[in-house]
Amino acid sequence: MGDMGNDRCVLGIETSCDETGVAIYHGQRGLLAHALHSQVALHAVYGGVVPEIASRDHVRRVLPLVREVMTQADITPSDLCGVAYTAGPGLIGALLVGAAVGRSLAFGWDVPAVAVHHMEGHLLAPFLEPNPPSFPLLALLVSGGHTLLIDVEGVGRYRILGESLDDAVGEAFDKTAKLLGLGYPGGPALAALAESGNRSRFVFPRPMTDRPGLDFSFSGLKTCAVTTLRREGNDPQTRADIAYAFQEAVVDTLAIKCQRALRQTGRRRLVVAGGVGANHALRARLTDLVAQEGGSVHYPRLAFCTDNGAMIALTGWLRLRAGVREPLCIRALARWPLDTLSTVSEP
């Protein structure tokens, strides 16, 4: 029991926020199964995630999803060589549900467990796709809670080059969407509304691009949306025009910083992950950028941009294979800096 042969698989569990994700990753055959339960509808009436409601739902969803993926993948417990679960960063109560179930499953099956960093999971999600990039690379993580530019030399070797000094990109999308009367979470709805926006009516600033450095600031764009809406009136076309101007400003800002970071580090491969990585305008712009810079850009499939169990199973497999082990302890961290992770040798 417990040997990390390539012919066995890892169960991955994600419960850091408002999605319960479970998946099975096989050392040779890749992803065998994944299942997700989104709590979006549960939280929508509150206009944001309510931590206690999230935790209560996770504890009802995790095990049925574990059953489901094991059936889907057609595996038995003896095919498993480990259990991985997100142990941070995120909502502590929600994380502890995944940790309690995951650590106990590993104990009961007598296989090792590994605690996975949620953002490392996002970062490695493109490796679930055909033609994954090789290291070193530059990673842009754009999600509901994070905006990070990271120089990546290998698994666990992360140097943070830039981050948001205030709102994360996804958060800025969601807050602006709320102002525009779109539901929660409003990122995708705002992107859809921007499609019908006039391209030249408003131009929003590109925050922090006029000075050197790779940090971001997005809270000002939300304020800009408020004042524009007040000044110009709240008709449907104005809302669409604001959505366009907002998205354009975000995409442009991210592209400018990515270009800067690529040139500064000399990296040729760009990985983009996290919920906002599903945004089509952003993908189009970054694809153009790397073409111009002579590199390549790598995204996860749309379903693996937002939270999912697949990225946790994959990350868990990589770390377990490198000998990383969680002791017989159920623990999680609401905050957990990405650049404190242990290094894992090259695959």
Place this chain on the structure above:
Amino acid sequence: MKLLALETSTDACSCALWIDGTLQERFEIAPRQHGTLVLSMIEALLAEAGLRLHQLDGLAFGCGPGTFTGLRMAAGVAQGLAFSAGLPVVPVSSLAALAQGASLLSNGSATERIWVIQDARMGEVYHSAFLRAPNALVNESTVPRLCRPEQITPPPGDGRWIIVGSAWSVHHLALAQALVGCDTEVLPDLRYPHAADVARLGVDALQSGRTVSADQALPIYLRDEVANRPATNQTPF
């Protein structure tokens, strides 16, 4: 019959192993340390008994009410262990476990009447009443409730109630006032349910087939209002 029990609904963390009528227990008062302790306690109990998890007949856990995180810890561990070892699960009320612990203190010949009142934080208490016939396990005689201490009313029936639980020391005045004229004896130091009592009650339930599957190992919170709904979806205009 072999049964493993765990109880993490209060600041105490405990695990117990029942093997054909004998009980071994690990018990520690350790706020916020449950996650560090619970699986090691279980590992130690199993190792001492020379048993593997799958050799057990069932698993019981204190399902609440109690601290939300503690309840989910117990439920999550129960789910993981029961699913991986293919064991049936017995959810046991944490109030019943506390009552069961209290009833072992005396061994009178009359039916004991135990009223558990636990502090529920946020100015409220959880409470329920239990009867125990001589040489029997406690039996819940009311529906467990959540209320403000000043609004508490005694359970139906005449005679003296033995009051146990953490609420007495926290809400002493409000409870004393609400219970004027009620015949009570207060044992305020009995406030931590024990896994050994979860096991005693769990064995009984297991023998009579009152079990659930691993995915039904869920907490009973009693408090269901955990967020205020915004009146409307507000926009700045």
